[in-house]
Amino acid sequence: MDEWKDLQLRKLSCEQDLQKAYRLVMNFFNNQGFKYCAFAAYSGLPGRYASKINLNNYPYGWDKLYEQNGYAANDPIVAHCNQSSLPILWNELVFSEAPKLWEDLGRQGLRHGWTQAVHDERSPYYSLFSLARTHCCIDVEEHYGNLGYAIFASQKLHALASKKLASVPSPKTCHLSPREIEVLRWSAEGKTASEVGRILCLSERTVNFHVNNCMRKLNVTNKISAVAKAAQIHAI
Structure with a gap:
């Protein structure tokens, strides 16, 4: 043995x-x-x-x-x-x-x-x-x-x-704008696009525009995933 x-x-x-x-x-x-x-x-x-x-x-x-x-x-x-x-x-x-x-x-x-x-x-x-x-x-x-x-x-x-x-490449830094971060933070609190708009004095269309930008930058397909990934990388 x-x-x-x-x-x-x-x-x-x-x-x-x-x-x-x-x-x-x-x-x-x-x-x-x-x-x-x-x-x-x-x-x-x-x-x-x-x-x-x-x-x-x-x-x-x-x-x-x-x-x-x-x-x-x-x-x-x-x-x-x-x-x-x-x-x-x-x-x-x-x-x-x-x-x-x-x-x-x-x-x-x-x-x-x-x-x-x-x-x-x-x-x-x-x-x-x-x-x-x-x-x-x-x-x-x-x-x-x-x-x-x-x-x-x-x-x-x-x-x-x-x-x-x-040997694994470092993940690319994701740069979210201050407004995009605000939108995601309120979304993380469970607010709808309409509610976020009222809080930030933005139209619902503008809120959705920022959410879509966040999804693109974070390479995800929906708002929930964007919030989760932003939190994971400490962006919000």
């Missing part, structure tokens, strides 16, 4: 393709008793990133559920990893202030796991590496027995992901 581990780690150290490296890591830890393996890399911290890479074999629908419920905003694992590279074990106490997230993790079979972050002072990139399984608690002996392998794997994946993120 030790020879097999050594061979897999050697293969990983030589691999230059992120997807292939992730599969090597996933297979390695599957053989260590972890059904699920996840790696995510960000240009900036989660919730404030311009682009990201997300690789995992979590149950179908988990990523969508996590995003729809906005769990990243109150995920204690993410909060810990934003500040520290020390690994953190998942347990009920850790999730005491996010009971709904803990409940959903359990429903999906993601009950027993741990996560560690990679903070790279030489680049703006940040990564999270997680291992999880449905049954059997992770005791201290098992945790530290796998910690060295996990650190090596996470740093290798982080290095490959950083190269990939660095």
Whole structure:
């Protein structure tokens, strides 16, 4: 078994393709008793990133559920990893202030796991590496027995992901005029074009003109998407 581990780690150290490296890591830890393996890399911290890479074999629908419920905003694992590279074990106490997230993790079979972050002072990139399984608690002996392998794997994946993120062109800055920003801000409050017009002393036609300009600049197809994207890039 030790020879097999050594061979897999050697293969990983030589691999230059992120997807292939992730599969090597996933297979390695599957053989260590972890059904699920996840790696995510960000240009900036989660919730404030311009682009990201997300690789995992979590149950179908988990990523969508996590995003729809906005769990990243109150995920204690993410909060810990934003500040520290020390690994953190998942347990009920850790999730005491996010009971709904803990409940959903359990429903999906993601009950027993741990996560560690990679903070790279030489680049703006940040990564999270997680291992999880449905049954059997992770005791201290098992945790530290796998910690060295996990650190090596996470740093290798982080290095490959950083190269990939660095090759992604920076998003073009979107310049909205002060009036367009005002229109979108009131639209975000749920105001109709007619109501926005009365507030800003504009005709409804002029309000719609500004909305259409915003949609074009933000490359979206409707007002709701324009408001959402403007908020995402902190334009409003």
